Amino acid sequence: MSTTSEELAQARQRISAAYDPQLFNQSAHRLADLLALNLDRAQRSEGPVLPWMDPPDAITEARASLHRAETSPDDSSGTDCPERFAHLVTTMLERGLNLQDPRYIGHQVPAPVPLAGLFDAVGSATNQCMAIYEMGPWATAVEQAMVRELGEAIGWAPDSFAGSATHGGSLANLTGLLTARNVALGEAWEQGLADSAARPVLLVHADAHYSVARAAGILGLGSRNTVRVGLDRQGRMDPRRLDEALTRAHSLNQPVVAVVACACATPTGAFDPLEEIAEACRRHGVWLHVDAAHGGAALLSGRHRHLLAGLEQADSVVWDAHKMLFVPALCTFILYREKSHSFDAFRQDAPYLFDPAAPGMAEYDSGVRTVECTKRATVFGLWGVWSLFGRQLFADMVDVTFALGRTFYEKLSEAEDFLPLHVPQCNIVVFRHIPATLRAAPAERIGAFQLELRRRLIESGEFYIVPSTVDGIGALRTTIINPLTTPAHLEQLLDALRRQGQELLRG
Numbered sequence: 001m002s003t004t005s006e007e008l009a010q011a012r013q014r015i016s017a018a019y020d021p022q023l024f025n026q027s028a029h030r031l032a033d034l035l036a037l038n039l040d041r042a043q044r045s046e047g048p049v050l051p052w053m054d055p056p057d058a059i060t061e062a063r064a065s066l067h068r069a070e071t072s073p074d075d076s077s078g079t080d081c082p083e084r085f086a087h088l089v090t091t092m093l094e095r096g097l098n099l100q101d102p103r104y105i106g107h108q109v110p111a112p113v114p115l116a117g118l119f120d121a122v123g124s125a126t127n128q129c130m131a132i133y134e135m136g137p138w139a140t141a142v143e144q145a146m147v148r149e150l151g152e153a154i155g156w157a158p159d160s161f162a163g164s165a166t167h168g169g170s171l172a173n174l175t176g177l178l179t180a181r182n183v184a185l186g187e188a189w190e191q192g193l194a195d196s197a198a199r200p201v202l203l204v205h206a207d208a209h210y211s212v213a214r215a216a217g218i219l220g221l222g223s224r225n226t227v228r229v230g231l232d233r234q235g236r237m238d239p240r241r242l243d244e245a246l247t248r249a250h251s252l253n254q255p256v257v258a259v260v261a262c263a264c265a266t267p268t269g270a271f272d273p274l275e276e277i278a279e280a281c282r283r284h285g286v287w288l289h290v291d292a293a294h295g296g297a298a299l300l301s302g303r304h305r306h307l308l309a310g311l312e313q314a315d316s317v318v319w320d321a322h323k324m325l326f327v328p329a330l331c332t333f334i335l336y337r338e339k340s341h342s343f344d345a346f347r348q349d350a351p352y353l354f355d356p357a358a359p360g361m362a363e364y365d366s367g368v369r370t371v372e373c374t375k376r377a378t379v380f381g382l383w384g385v386w387s388l389f390g391r392q393l394f395a396d397m398v399d400v401t402f403a404l405g406r407t408f409y410e411k412l413s414e415a416e417d418f419l420p421l422h423v424p425q426c427n428i429v430v431f432r433h434i435p436a437t438l439r440a441a442p443a444e445r446i447g448a449f450q451l452e453l454r455r456r457l458i459e460s461g462e463f464y465i466v467p468s469t470v471d472g473i474g475a476l477r478t479t480i481i482n483p484l485t486t487p488a489h490l491e492q493l494l495d496a497l498r499r500q501g502q503e504l505l506r507g
């Protein structure tokens with residue numbers, strides 16, 4: 001059945017209404033007011049940090065609004081559209097996790113500098129996506145400007161290195177390790193690994209983020225060939241054990257695809273001794289990949305830069321801006337010390353995209369270097385905030401949150417009913433609450449108590465922290481990643497845990 005001209009005219013009218021600049025203008029003004037109000041309330045901790053809702057109820061509510069436009073079609077094109085837009089935005093704000101509340105002390109995902117979100121919105125509303133330079137010329141320029149700034153912060157000479165942005169640290173780890181595999185195993189991209197007699201291995205920090213093990217699986221290396229290198233008492237990769245593992249692999253004729261070190265490791269934020277690790281890698285002629293997703297930002301702080309000494313010797317580095325550079329997810333960089341390696345991850349022809357008539361352009365086409373073909377312009381927020389406030393703001397946020405990690409550790413150490421489980425090197429602090437009545441309880445009971453206590457705490461909306469395990473026993477984990485959190489909030493957290501803990505024990 002063909003569409004009549006009258007139906008087409010009606011369809012065009014509905015489309016025009018959705019694309020109307022005036023509607024956009026009115027809605028955007030409402031949005032600015034609502035976001036600013038929400039920010040102010042969140043910073044003053046007016047509502048719950050997490051407005052807990054059971055998932056099925058949340059889904060039912062989210063579905064309900066989908067059908068409102070169909071039951072009253074005039075609403076979507078009529079004058080009350082900005083009003084309904086404001087209503088939907090209000091619902092989004094009321095139902096979401098309030099990372100801007102200083103009592104959010106949870107995942108390695110920050111309370112972003114709010115203006116970063118506005119720069120991102122420019123990219124979204126105009127769809128400045130990437131794959132090739134001409135699709136997103138300014139998005140590409142911004143991404144490459146940041147690559148240069150971050151590479152130079154690592155200590156690499158201008159123009160000697162390269163990199164690109166990816167949708168998150170997991171994809172960046174995969175991309176870096178794919179590059180390492182192609183370099184170490186020559187023909188692996190074309191031939192695969194099925195025919196290789198020697199089993200190539202990956203030597204990784206024993207507590208590396210799970211995306212590293214996933215990368216090993218995806219790359220066909222196999223989880224059995226991922227060797228977890230032992231750690232010292234502070235949770236850092238032990239260079240002596242790394243050296244032994246490298247020597248063993250060599251004596252067994254097993255090619256080593258890469259060594260994966262962490263700066264810092266996810267569980268407790270421990271920074272590996274990169275200088276010694278790099279030295280071992282150099283001696284054995286092996287690729288060093290450093291996952292600096294969380295800790296890379298410490299390079300920007302004069303006080304904490306030393307934690308990353310040796311990073312400049314890495315072959316590939318992962319750095320999440322959506323962690324300690326305080327911009328909205330996702331914004332990650334995969335960086336290569338040697339410029340040419342950024343073209344070693346992928347080999348394919350796509351003549352409809354990569355124009356042979358302009359060969360020099362490939363250097364600027366992100367699609368040749370990343371898993372993504374179409375890629376969101378992920379760097380506008382970082383570039384915008386950096387341009388507005390300068391590098392100092394990032395140093396300040398690292399300094400303030402790392403100092404709070406130390407303050408929190410001291411508070412935990414002083415309290416009789418709290419036990420810090422490590423000396424923090426950054427803003428990640430893992431601990432247990434052990435009320436007097438549980439002091440003699442078996443470790444498993446104490447561990448289970450931490451997890452029950454945490455669930456109770458987050459559902460109350462008072463604070464947001466995350467669960468963890470240390471030596472297989474439950475623990476509480478905080479990442480102080482809202483730079484407006486203060487020592488007073490940390491005191492309140494201990495009080496809230498005590499109170500919720502008592503109620504839990506009373507049953």
Ligand SMILES: Cc1ncc(COP(=O)(O)O)c(C=O)c1O
Nearest residue numbers: 108168169170209266291293294
């Ligand atoms: C050390 C480390 N690497 C990689 C990742 C994964 O990054 P993403 O969540 O951006 O994929 C994380 C996440 O917390 C991490 O802590």
